[in-house]
Every structure is written in structure tokens, then in C-alpha cells.
Amino acid sequence: MALLVAALVKAALLWLILRTPAPGPLDRRAKALRRLLYLAVAYTLVLWYPIALLPDAVDAASQLALWTAIDVLYLLVIRWRSRMLRAAAGAMFAVELVGMADELLDELDFPELGSGDIVELGLMLGGVAATIITVVGQRRDGRWSRGTQAAGWLWVGVYALVIPLNVLLGRIFSGNLAMLVALDAVGLVGIVWIAATARELPAEGGPADLPPERRRVIRVAVAAVAVLPIIALIHPERTPHLTYTGWSMDCYDRPSFGDLKPAERDAAFLCRARSTDGGVSPMFPDNLSDQEILAYGRALCRTKDRDEQEAILTRAGSARPAWGADQWDLVYVCPEIVGATHPELLRSTAEAEAANAAYFAEENAKCRDPWPRTKGVVQATAKYFLFADGDPGYLVHDPEDEAAAEQAMDKVYDDSTLIGVAGGAVLIGHVEDIADLCLTVKAFRTPPPQRTAGWDQVNEVSIVSRGGQLTVPEMGEGGDVGAGAPMPNLAIAGKGRYRLRVYVRVDDAGEEQHLVVVFPGASRKRLKLKP
Template sequence: MLLWRIFRIAVVGLVLAAAAVGVVFSDDVLWVAVEWTHPSLLEFYAPDGLDATAKAVLIVAAVVKATLLWLILRVPAPGPLDRRERALRWLLYLAVAYILVLWFPLGLLSDMVDLVFCIVLWSTIYVLYLLVIRWRSWVLRAAAGALFAVMVAGMVNEVLDELDLPELGPGMVVGIGLIVCGLLETVLTLVGQHRDGRWSRGTLTAGWLSLNSYLLVFPLQYLSGGFESDSLVFTIFIDAVALVHVVWLAGTAREMPAGGLPAEPLPPARQRLIRVAVAAVVVLPVVALIPPESTPRTTFSGWSMGCYEFGPFGDLKPEERDDAFLCRARDQMGGVPPMFPDTVSDQQILAYGRELCRTRDREEQEALLRRAGSERASWGVDSSDLVYVCPEIVGATQPDLLRSSDEDEAANEAYIAELNARCRDPWPRTKGVVQATANYSLFADGDYGYYVHDPKDDRGETLAEQAIERLYDDDAQVGVAGSSVLVGHIEDVIDLCLTVKAFRTAPPLRLAGWDQVTEVPITTPHGHLTVPEAGGGDVGANAPMPNLAIEGKGRYRLRVYVRLNGGDEEHLVVVFPGTSKKRLKLKTWKYDSE
């Protein structure tokens, strides 16, 4: 016990001494001494350093927290304990240690480890509360047990969220419910401790004061948008108030021996009054959380992060499809108004959605949206949104919207394979050292063309801009800038057939059958020249492209052949070593004067 008293004096003295040193020498030291967190958080709350007001608040907080720490570290009261009481005492001290110290090393591990630790710890504490505290009323014990179960369910909900599994409900609803239940379970536990009779008035007072966390701190948290408030004083206040709860836990563990006198039995009338009050405390908040039918129920807001979890229609379970439509209907990312006003309930939105599925044209859609009060009625509603509420109607005309991600990927691969199959090597008998033939996809709304470039050149972006500027220097539409050559297209197409070949010497010209042939210089400082690949995107070659710089870094010549075949456009690019810097227009496209 003597060693514990020395430890207690040393810890409290260290907090006060460190705070004093911080006031004189360093804001970081003052922050760590009072807040017990990394000084990097100080840069977040006060990037310009602590002002006089913040320092004064921290000094007061240091004294308050040192006082509370002195109460927390009191020596456990002597006395006999049975097995359950001894287990509850040590688990409560473990909870105190977690709040003060152990959160840091556990925070270095995965979130799942921390969550599982808390679930096991508090589930056991709650069970022992029911067994150790002499509640003297089965109604009180049952009510406390129900609230303890809700608190454990809230922790389980966090685990489900961490595992990306379906949660018990929307985050805001669950959060508010846990705050209410946390308040009530603390109240009932304090009532049980008072009826037990072994805990002192000081410990019970600390428990009642700890309710400030629910009555004041948490409402302020939601009003201010979360704990990440820019108010440093608010942050310090939260930490100081939260420590009162730890004083109550430590006092509960310290006074576990049943040395106190049992509480006097209450008169029957008062017992009935307590039963009614306990029942009201448990039932009324639950009733209050159930809104009337006239009140809009909004499962998802326009900013709900959970909406990003909904993928294509084919990936969703039937019970998830309505939620996906609600997310899209309430979406207001990018500053756009939602499809329906916030005053419209989930049930009404789903009803409007199914009615929109039965409209015959865009005018009927707009009229229905205006009737619902939509701010974007003139936009109508896309079939990609409506498919979630009426797949049988949308799927009849647009079956591709019913696909899953895997089916979409397979369909896209089949489409790309079909495009590539249409492209043929225009020089099948002239084999390059390396070569490839594939469809090249351009932007649907217009694109300059495609690059042959050195992707490892650090000047790539600058050279690409210069190549764009030089693209229209003549009617060949080939822009050259160092290691970047931009090849334009003659017709307004979104796909063209591209063949690339690399040779060790200049191949024959073979101008016949081509509408335009241009030869330009290109360099590579890293020995790499290639054409961008689509790689799952919308733009680029739809097959692997080889390195055309077969002789390593240095100078090369690049010859571009272009011809039109009906509405299609075909390009052949050949690359070979060459030091000439000349730009040669070997054959020029003859534009139709009409």
C-alpha cells in the first residue's frame, strides 16, 4: 500500500510539474501534460500556437484533472470479496486503465482488436453488475439488463460496420439511441448502487456528475458537427468532463467490499412509484424515438456515406434495392438539389419512384416531379435510377441495367474483343521486331488523338501540351515535342484501328492504299516509347502495347499511315532508329472541297 501511495503522489505530481514546465517553456509540453495526447493534435486545433485564453483554460484543466486523477488512484478499500465481486473489481480497474492508458497501445493495432476488446470487457462488466449489485427489485434488474444488452448491441454494430456487413440501422439513428440508452443505464446503475448501500455518497455523486457527458457534451457534439470542432476550449472541456466518469468507475471498484450497511427497505407505496418510474425511463424514450406516420422517415440523407456501398442493380440483394433508390433520390453531392425535397418520407419517395416507372414520356415525368415538389423536375429521371424500384419494367427495354458487376465486366470484355477482332494488320507480311494491332478508344465527346511517347519522361505533361499546340501546324495533324508525338484523326470517330510496329531499319514506304503518310522525329531519354493503354478505362488501346524503342534511348523516326474505309479510320505507326530532325509529308490527305 505504501508503494501505491508513492506511485499515486508521483503520477499526480508529474502531471502538475509537466504542466508548469509547459506553461514556461513549450506549448507542446503543456498540451501533452494536460490532454495526454500527441502534440500533433495541437497543430490541428491551434496551428498558430496557444493564445493566452487557451493557456489559462489548460492550466485550470491541469488542476482539475490532477484532482480527479488523485481520486481515481485511491487505494482499494480492504474487506472480503467473493469471486464475482473480485472479478468485477479487477475488470473495472482494467476499464479505468484502458480509458487512461491502454487505448494508446491498442490503437496501434487494428480497429477490430480494439472493438473486440471493448465488447468482451464491457459485456462481462454488465453481466457482473447484474450479479453483484443488490438491486432489491427484479423490475430494476430487468430494466438494467435490457439497457446493458442495447449498449453491447451498439458495440456489435461497430464491428459489423468494420467488417462491411449489414448494420443494425443508420449511423445517426443508432448513435442517438446509444446516447439515450447510455444515459438511462448509468441512471439505473446508480439507483441500484444506492439501493445496495455499500457505495459512498462521493462515489454516487461522481456517477451522477458523469451524466454531464450525456446531458451536455453529446448534444453539443451533434450540434457542432462532431468532436472535431475547431474550438480548443470545447475539446479541453470534453476531456475534463469525461474523467469524472472514470472517477465513478474507480470508486465503484474501490468500494466493492460489502462493508456498508444495507439500505433500509422502502415503503410499498414508494416501491411502486420507483417501479413506475423505472418502466417510464425504459419505455418512454423508445416511444419517443418512433415518429408518427405524418413525420418523414429519412433513412438516407443526401450526404450519407453508406450510399457509396450500393453498386449495380445485379450486385444487390432484393431488400437492398429500395435503399439504393432512396440514396439516389436524396443525393445532392456536387451541390445539386435532391430528386425530392427533404420533407418527403422514404415511403412517399418509393411510391413516387414506382409511379415514375409507369409514365409514358418525359412530360409525364416532369409533371409528377413538380407535383412532388422537386427542384429538378425538368431533369426527369434516368432509367439507371428507376431500375432499382421497377426492374421488371426497365429491364424489359434495357436489360443491360440488370447486370451485376461481373456481368458488366464480361460484357465489356466481349465488346472490346469484338472491336479488336475488326482490326487487321495492314502489313501482315512485314513483321516488326515488336508489333501489336488493337482498337483504340477515344473520348466520346471529342479527342485530339493518341500519343506515342516516353511514359517515363518527367517532362511528359509539358511536352504533351506542346504537342497539342503543334497538332494543327499543318494539315497532317501530327504534333511533335521531344519524346511526345500526338497523332490526330481525320474523321470525327470514337474508335479507330491502330497497328504499331518497330523496325531496326527504315521499312519501305508503301504509300499505295493510304490517304495520308507523315514522318517525324521522336526521342526517348529512357529507352521507352509506347502508346497509352485503356487499362480498364474508357480511353486508350484495348490491348497491350509493346515498347517501340527497340534500340534503347536515343533518336528515332516515327512514320504514321492513315486511311479511311467507309466510316472507319485505320492507322499504322512504324518506329525505327534515325537521327534526322526533318518533318516529311510523304502523302497528303485531299480534303473534299464540298
């Protein structure tokens, strides 16, 4: 819709730009001004493309030379009817040209005339002031119509909107196609004003207008010269169309499939396909268009193994074809295929949270308190989830003592009991090769009975709480490790030293159960109560 509206607006503005010049005699200066103004129009519409192939300094120098000549002729041709107004116009034109000269120095890597946002803003406002005073001069002159003056004031209004947005919000329009198209159309307003200024230069009372047939032929010829090069610049569909890149701000979010509308899912896949998170190479190279990446993504969905994925990514020019593509990325382009084997990937955030909560509740319900009749001051029973073959065990620690946790991790394999002790942290290992275990924690004010019967291992160590807390890590948001239910603070007596007793057993079904008992105690001995 934005493209259609912009096309209509551009067509209307181009019609205004391509109107034939008004007839009438012109002196030498006015003729030169008209030609230079039409050159500025042609530069903006067509000539910018071949000049863009040259070094940027050439573009900046040509712009400076063109507008220096135009501004000088403005001072000589416009009937200002006031020396003060002409002097003010000269000052504003000078500021405008200083801004162009500053840009040229920057392109040539020479020291600039000024630096900092204040100087840049001042030069930009000088350019706006030059436009304003030119429109005022046109009004006092009397040769230019109200439509031409209105175009000039409208161009000033465009400046008034663009400058604060550019200074305060920077690249706010980056990646917004509709906004970029709208700004491109609005940019033609200034060209309409320049073309109208050139067209209405002759003095009043000139000779009769050209015949309608001749004017029509001239207008068609000018339109062809101006429009055909633009049409030639339209690239075919195979040219990369890059809507999203790995640096787009929207790509930092990773919304769930179920949270996205159908029209948003392709964009989510493009974000992942071009992502450079962690400094890794993107899945696809930057020279592929959105359409090509989406086609390759759907082809990856239909592969049967990693070898087929590697072949497709190699053909696409990927820098990491051996990595393949993950199902949680491909779900955005082929939910019907991925969802058949991984229905959990189709969930929304709310559905995923509800499913996780139900799963944790079910797993926690499988664990039973091994001392149901011995109530602690605080206690809890839950499933503790571990990485299979990856986690040595779980911590009972003072969260404020991070260094102790790392030391305990290093000491867990120093003893056959698989209990690492370091100040305010105790790391308790698991005896079976499992991914989770049932854990019960209890805190008492006095030492409870040992009750070692029915347990495979019972050990007692010392732990200190410097911050008044001792607890077991819980499952974090989006995490895979931790207790499946809230764990209490076991340091019921506040800061100080405690004794920590660990009971471990594996039942006939192969389920591992742990009981952790904590109570105040000054002893620093390590006791092996069983076996």
C-alpha cells in the same frame, strides 16, 4: 426481429422500474434522495422530451443540479461504514460532477475545464468509478438487495463496453438500426438500478405492505403516466424515415444491380437519390422519407419522357428537376421496366466484365494488320475507341512526360495533317467524324520502306523518350477511350529520339485505318510523304 426482441426487453425492464416503493419509515434526507432518484428516472423516460425543446444549456444545467443533490445525499444517506470509503466516494462524485460542469461550459460557449481525448476519457472513467463505489456502498450498507446491486454492476459492464467503442471507433453504430435499437434497450439498465435504489431505501422492520389491490392501482397509474407520453411521441408513417443519406459511407460504393440481393436494391437507389457527389444537389430533398422517395422513383420509371420526369421531381421538391433521372439509377427500383430496354444494366460486375471482354475481342477481330508480311520487333493491332465528336485523336507518348501530352493536344489543329507534336508526345487526329478506328503499331530497329501506295496520308515526325517508353493508352478499367488490346512499348532502343511515321486511310466502307511505325532516328524534321 431486433425491434421485437428490444420490445420484450424494454417491457421487462419497465416492469422493474415501475414497481411500487418498499414500505417503511424514511428520514428527511432519505425521502429527499428517493424523490430525486425518481425524478432522475422520470427525466430519462419522459421529461427529456419537453426539456429537449429548450436550449441545450438548460438540459446540461438541470442535469448538473440534479446529480449534485443526489451525490451529496448519497454521501449522507448510505451507511458507508468507513471514512476512507466515504472520502473516496466524495472524490469520485466530484469528478463525475466536474464532467457535467465541463459539458455545461461547452454549451454556454465558455472555456472548458479541459480539452483533448485524455481529459474527456478521464472524466468518463470518473463517472464509471462513481457508479462502482456507489454499488460498493450499497453492499456495505445492507439495505439493498442483491438484484439491485447486480443491476448496478451490469450498468458498469455497459459502460465498459460503450466507452472503448465510443473512443476508438467513433460513430461505428451510425446507420445500423438493429444496433441502435439494442443500445436503446440496454440503456434502460441504468434506470432500473436507479429506480431500485430509490425503492429499497427504507430501513428494515417497517410497517406492513400496502394491500395488493392498492398496489396494483398505483402501478397501473404510474405505468400510464410513464408510458402514455412515450406512445404519444411515436410518429406516423408519413414522418420521414431516413435509413440512408448522401453522407452514408455505404453510398460511396456503386455496386452493379446484379451484385445486389433484392432486399439491398431499394437502399442502393436511396443512396443515389440522396447523393451529393461532386457537390451537386441531391435528386430529392432531405425532408422526404425513404418510402416517399421510393414511391417517386417507381413513378419516374413509368414516365415516357424528360418532361414527365421533370414534373414528378418538381412535385417532390427536387432542387434539380430538369435533370430528370437516369436509367442506371432507376434500375434498382424497377428492374422489370428498365431491363426491357437496357438489359445490360441488369448485369453483375462479373457479367459486365465478360460482356465487355467479348465485345472488345469482337471489335479487335475486325481490324487487320495492313503490313502482314513486314514484322516489327514489337507490334499490335486493335480497335481504338474514341468519344464521338469529342476526342481529337489518340496519343503515342512517353507516359512519364505528362506535360508533353497536354502540349501535343494544343497543337493538333495547328497543321492540316492533324498531328500535334511536343517532345515526348504525338497526338494523331482522325480524319472522319467517327467514334473508333483500327490501329496497328510496329517498332523497327531501322527505317522500314515508305510504301505510301494505298494510303491517303503519310507523315513522319520526331518524338523523344526520356523514360525509355513510348506507347499508346489502353482502355482503362471502366473507361470508354483507349485501345481495346494491350499496346507494346515502341521505344525498343530505350531512351532517346525516334522517328514516328503515321499512315492513314479510309476504306470504301467508311472505316478509318491507322498504321504507326516507330524506329530510332535523330532527325527532327517533319516530313509529309503523302499527299
